[in-house]
Every structure is written in C-alpha cells, then in structure tokens.
Amino acid sequence: MLAVVVLARAFPRWFALLIGCIVLTAIWPAIFAALVAHLITVLPAAARSGPNSPAAADLVSALAGIALVLAAQEITRAAYEVVRWALYRRYEEHLIGRVIRAALGAGTLDIFERSDLAAKTDRAVRIAGLEPGDLVDGLSMKWPLQAQGLAAAVLVATVSTPAAAILGLVWILVGNRLQANMRRSDQFTWEDAVHAASYTHRIGLRQEWAKEVRIFGLTGWLSDRYGCQTARILAELAKARKVGQRPLAVLLALVVVVNAAVIALATRSDLGVGSVVLLLQGMLGMSLLADQCGDDLIEYGASRVPVVLELEHLVSHHATTHSGTARASGRPTESIVFEEVTFGYPESGRVIFDRLNLEIRAGTSLGIVGLNGAGKTTLTKLLTGLEVPQSGRILIDGTDLRELDQESWRKSVAAIFQDFVHYEMSARDNIGLGAVEQLAQPTIDGEIERSAVRAGADAILGALPHGLDTTLSPRLESGVDLSGGQWQRIALARSLMAVQGGARILVLDEPTAQLDGRAEADIYDRFLDLTSGLTSVVISHRFSTIRRSSRIIVLDGGQVTEDGSHEQLLAADGTYARMFRKQAMRFSSNAEEDIDD
Numbered sequence: 001m002l003a004v005v006v007l008a009r010a011f012p013r014w015f016a017l018l019i020g021c022i023v024l025t026a027i028w029p030a031i032f033a034a035l036v037a038h039l040i041t042v043l044p045a046a047a048r049s050g051p052n053s054p055a056a057a058d059l060v061s062a063l064a065g066i067a068l069v070l071a072a073q074e075i076t077r078a079a080y081e082v083v084r085w086a087l088y089r090r091y092e093e094h095l096i097g098r099v100i101r102a103a104l105g106a107g108t109l110d111i112f113e114r115s116d117l118a119a120k121t122d123r124a125v126r127i128a129g130l131e132p133g134d135l136v137d138g139l140s141m142k143w144p145l146q147a148q149g150l151a152a153a154v155l156v157a158t159v160s161t162p163a164a165a166i167l168g169l170v171w172i173l174v175g176n177r178l179q180a181n182m183r184r185s186d187q188f189t190w191e192d193a194v195h196a197a198s199y200t201h202r203i204g205l206r207q208e209w210a211k212e213v214r215i216f217g218l219t220g221w222l223s224d225r226y227g228c229q230t231a232r233i234l235a236e237l238a239k240a241r242k243v244g245q246r247p248l249a250v251l252l253a254l255v256v257v258v259n260a261a262v263i264a265l266a267t268r269s270d271l272g273v274g275s276v277v278l279l280l281q282g283m284l285g286m287s288l289l290a291d292q293c294g295d296d297l298i299e300y301g302a303s304r305v306p307v308v309l310e311l312e313h314l315v316s317h318h319a320t321t322h323s324g325t326a327r328a329s330g331r332p333t334e335s336i337v338f339e340e341v342t343f344g345y346p347e348s349g350r351v352i353f354d355r356l357n358l359e360i361r362a363g364t365s366l367g368i369v370g371l372n373g374a375g376k377t378t379l380t381k382l383l384t385g386l387e388v389p390q391s392g393r394i395l396i397d398g399t400d401l402r403e404l405d406q407e408s409w410r411k412s413v414a415a416i417f418q419d420f421v422h423y424e425m426s427a428r429d430n431i432g433l434g435a436v437e438q439l440a441q442p443t444i445d446g447e448i449e450r451s452a453v454r455a456g457a458d459a460i461l462g463a464l465p466h467g468l469d470t471t472l473s474p475r476l477e478s479g480v481d482l483s484g485g486q487w488q489r490i491a492l493a494r495s496l497m498a499v500q501g502g503a504r505i506l507v508l509d510e511p512t513a514q515l516d517g518r519a520e521a522d523i524y525d526r527f528l529d530l531t532s533g534l535t536s537v538v539i540s541h542r543f544s545t546i547r548r549s550s551r552i553i554v555l556d557g558g559q560v561t562e563d564g565s566h567e568q569l570l571a572a573d574g575t576y577a578r579m580f581r582k583q584a585m586r587f588s589s590n591a592e593e594d595i596d597d
C-alpha cells in the first residue's frame with residue numbers, strides 16, 4: 001500500500017489514467033456479457049416475427065453494441081499499454097533517482113562505514129535499483145483482473161445478490177490464502193540467499209576478477225558453490241510451498257460446493273435463459289477475484305520502497321548534522337588549520353589522529369610521508385570533508401569546515417585518490433567530469449585537450465580510434481582499454497579540469513604509483529608548475545616525487561613527527577632521512593624505490 005501511495009503521489013496524472021484504463025478494462029467484458037444475455041433473450045422473438053419487427057431491431061442494436069464493445073476493448077487495451085509503459089519508466093527513474101540522491105546527499109562516507117548505516121545503505125543501493133518498475137507491471141496485471149472479478153460479481157448480483165455475496169466471500173478467502181502461501185515462499189528467496197548466489201556467479205564472470213579466479217583455479221569451486229546455493233534456495237522454496245496447502249484445498253472444495261449449489265438453485269427457479277447466461281458468465285468471471293497474476297511483481301516492486309524511504313530518512317538526519325551554510329568558494333586564501341583533531345573510523349576502535357595540529361598555508365605545496373596505515377589518506381579525507389573529526393576543528397581561513405556549505409567546499413577541492421574511478425564512459429567524460437558543470441559547453445573539448453596536454457595524456461587521446469568520443473572500456477562496443485599508467489594520466493587530466501573549473505586545493509594521493517619513475521617525475525614537474533598559487537597536497541611513497549614539495553611532513557602514530565623542506569629534513573637526520581637513504585640505496589641498485597621501512 002505504501003508503495004502505491006508513493007507511486008500515486010509521484011505521478012498523480014499518470015496514475016489516474018492507469019486507474020481509468022483499468023476501470024474501462026473491467027467494464028467492457030461486463031457490458032459484453034449483458035449484451036450477449038440480451039441477444040439470447042430477443043433471438044427467438046426476432047426469428048418468429050420477421051426482419052421489420054421491433055424484436056429484429058432490438059437484435060440488430062444488440063449486435064451493433066457487441067461490435068462497438070469489441071472495438072472499444074481494443075482501443076482501451078492499446079491506451080492501457082501506453083499508460084502502463086510511461087508510468088513504469090517514470091517510476092523506475094523516480095525511485096532509482098531517489099536512491100542516488102540519498103546516497104550522494106550524505107556528503108560524508110559514514111553511510112558506507114558506520115555499521116548501523118552501512119548495512120542499510122548497502123541493502124537500499126542493492127535492492128532499490130532492481131527493477132522497482134515491477135510494481136507498475138504487477139498492478140497493471142492484478143488490478144484489471146480484480147476489477148473484472150468485481151464487475152462479474154455485479155452481473156451475478158443482478159440475478160441473485162446472496163449468490164454474489166457468498167461467491168465473492170469464498171473467492172476472496174481463496175485469494176488471501178494463495179497470497180499468504182506465496183509470501184511465505186518468497187520471504188526466503190528474495191533477499192540474502194539470492195544475493196549470496198548472485199555474488200558467487202559474479203565472481204566467476206567479472207572481468208576485473210578474471211585473472212585471480214583462473215590463477216587460483218576457482219572455477220570448479222565457484223560452480224559447485226553456486227550449485228549448492230541454488231539447490232538450497234529451491235529446497236527452502238519447496239518446503240515453504242508445502243505449508244498452507246491443506247487450508248487451500250478445503251477452500252477450493254468450498255468453491256466447488258457453493259458454485260454447484262448456485263447452479264442447482266438457478267436451474268430449479270424460473271429464471272429466463274438470458275438471466276441464466278448472465279449468471280453463468282458472472283460466476284466464471286468471479287474466479288478472477290482470487291487471481292494471483294501480478295502478485296509476485298507487486299511484492300517485489302513494493303519491497304523497494306521502504307528501503308529507499310529508510311535510506312532517505314537516515315541520510316537526511318545525518319546530512320543536516322554535518323553541513324553548514326557559509327560559502328566556501330574562493331577559499332582558502334590564508335590557511336587550513338587542523339586544530340586538536342581527533343579521529344578514528346567508526347567501528348574500528350582505533351584512533352588514527354589524537355589531537356593533531358597542523359597548519360597548511362594557502363598557496364603552498366605540502367608533501368606527506370608516512371608508513372602504510374599512518375593516516376595519510378585519512379588526513380586528506382578529513383580535509384575534503386569526506387570524514388568528520390570526532391573532536392577538534394578544521395579551520396578554513398578561520399571558519400570551521402562544518403560551518404561551510406559542503407557542496408561548495410567540494411567544488412573548491414580536486415582530489416585524485418589511489419582508487420580513482422575508471423568511468424566506463426567516453427574519454428571526454430572521463431576528463432570532463434572534473435568540471436562537470438562545463439561538460440555541456442561548446443568549448444569543453446578545447447579545455448579537455450588543454451588539461452590532457454598538461455597531464456601528459458595528449459598522446460593517449462591522440463591514439464584513441466574515435467578521439468574524445470572513444471569509450472574507455474573494452475566491455476563496451478568499440479571501446480578500448482588503457483594501461484594502469486595511462487589511466488593515471490587520464491585521472492590527472494580530470495583533476496586539472498577541476499582546477500580549471502575553480503578548485504583551489506588539489507590533493508594527489510599516489511595517483512602516479514603505476515607510472516615509471518621518469519614519467520612520474522615529468523608529471524610532478526608539470527604539476528607543481530601548473531598548481532603554483534594553489535594549495536596542493538601530495539602523498540607519495542616515492543621520494544623523487546615528494547622532495548619536490550616545498551614543505552614535507554612525516555606522519556607517525558597519529559602525529560606530525562617531522563616538518564620541513566627536503567633539505568631540512570635530511571639535515572635533521574630523523575625518520576625521513578633514514579627512509580630517504582634506504583630508498584636511495586635501493587634506487588641506486590635499481591630496485592623498487594617506494595618509501596618503506
């Protein structure tokens with residue numbers, strides 16, 4: 001019912017049209033039955049009294065009426081299909097759009113990380129997108145049949161009201177029992193078991209997992225596991241279906257008895273032939289009151305709505321606690337200050353930063369060094385507002401980040417993380433999404449090409465078979481794949497688009513790890529040039545990259561343990577100097593040159 005209310009409120013006019021079509025779909029067969037009964041009644045008199053008699057005229061009118069009803073039925077059916085399809089598409093777009101808006105509206109990553117929110121988010125994202133339009137299809141199947149069943153009951157009532165009432169009651173009881181049986185069997189199948197089985201089969205089929213699945217020889221294991229999971233679903237289904245069969249059998253026996261009783265009474269009474277025909281047609285039609293056609297689709301489609309509403313509720317509550325209204329564009333002009341910032345990921349129990357203090361002057365470049373897990377990425381997530389400190393403040397030109405409007409703050413920040421997205425879209429979109437509001441402008445291709453040149457990605461674009469229109473995915477028709485290093489240059493070009501679009505802070509979290517040392521050095525030389533005047537934060541395990549930053553900090557144990565230029569840190573002869581020397585030795589022996597201890 002809730003899902004129907006959501007549907008009707010979202011598209012009141014289309015919903016009203018659907019109801020109109022359903023009512024017509026039910027009315028035409030009832031009128032048809034009444035006309036046939038009338039035809040049978042007048043037929044003998046018309047045959048007796050000749051072609052010019054009133055009875056013959058009556059017969060012709062009945063025939064014309066039948067022809068009109070048949071035509072009207074076809075027209076209604078065609079209109080019904082148009083309305084059903086339009087409502088289906090609109091509703092799908094509406095509900096999936098609500099999930100996307102809710103998931104993105106959260107702003108921070110809490111909805112994926114906090115256990116009380118993550119499970120609900122995952123469920124909503126997983127379930128809500130799965131053909132919510134089935135609700136419309138189900139209603140479009142079920143309601144016309146129910147309406148036809150009701151119209152048939154009216155026909156029976158014109159002959160005998162008690163017969164209509166008793167038959168109606170019995171058929172409704174049968175319908176309810178069938179529905180209860182179906183619900184019981186669906187409860188098991190729709191949710192987690194199906195999800196688990198579908199995850200298993202996806203492991204075997206996803207391209208990004210294909211190498212590992214083959215190398216570890218998982219094929220047999222996966223198909224066995226999938227087979228077991230499916231067999232379990234089917235066994236549970238069969239078990240669930242057995243329950244409730246006995247009361248159903250009793251009800252069906254009652255249907256036979258009541259129908260037989262009504263027919264016996266009708267043959268004994270002095271009903272005319274027309275009334276008997278009407279009664280029989282009505283009795284036949286009343287069985288539609290118990291029809292289950294469309295029920296599973298309705299259940300399936302309607303089950304999407306509560307999870308979407310729940311996600312919206314959670315996110316709206318959460319979003320208001322984390323977003324302010326102060327304008328962020330143009331900031332920072334002075335500084336970013338971490339003041340006594342304490343942060344740990346929800347659920348982990350581990351404190352990553354304990355009263356961290358750090359000032360980043362606007363317009364400077366900061367390099368961050370630290371061992372794996374020291375909190376480098378976490379620091380940039382706090383800076384970009386993706387995570388919120390448990391205590392302490394992050395001040396942007398003296399204003400608490402929480403007081404800034406988060407949407408405009410995000411526009412001020414361009415960040416490329418280690419796990420940046422490989423969009424299965426055109427090269428144009430892959431770069432242009434850095435400044436999404438410019439994507440529709442006619443000058444966008446020129447801007448994209450400029451960013452590509454700056455990121456050293458122009459040669460990659462030049463080699464694409466359809467230029468910027470080429471889809472960067474081998475999975476899609478005429479799409480191409482890129483190497484890890486080529487993807488990184490594309491991602492860099494995207495971040496430079498964001499800078500062109502007005503971003504004042506650029507965060508690069510090791511997006512060049514797959515480039516060779518020389519290519520990386522080349523990119524960073526350009527990068528520092530291009531970002532001079534902007535605030536940039538670079539995380540890298542390579543000293544050849546990090547040493548180019550005017551200021552470098554070492555993160556250790558949730559604190560800044562060293563702070564200075566490359567030369568100053570070498571002179572201080574601390575952790576940085578030790579790590580640098582170790583890497584320099586490896587580098588000179590042509591080995592891996594990552595920061596590692």
Ligand SMILES: Nc1ncnc2c1ncn2[C@@H]1O[C@H](COP(=O)(O)OP(=O)(O)OP(=O)(O)O)[C@@H](O)[C@H]1O
Nearest residue numbers: 113345348352370371372373374375376377378379
């Ligand atoms: N979403 C998360 N939920 C829980 N713990 C997390 C999450 N992300 C990171 N962590 C943990 O927080 C700590 C800091 O992680 P972070 O990614 O910031 O380190 P890092 O210095 O960037 O490491 P690396 O050099 O390996 O990239 C690690 O112990 C990590 O396991």
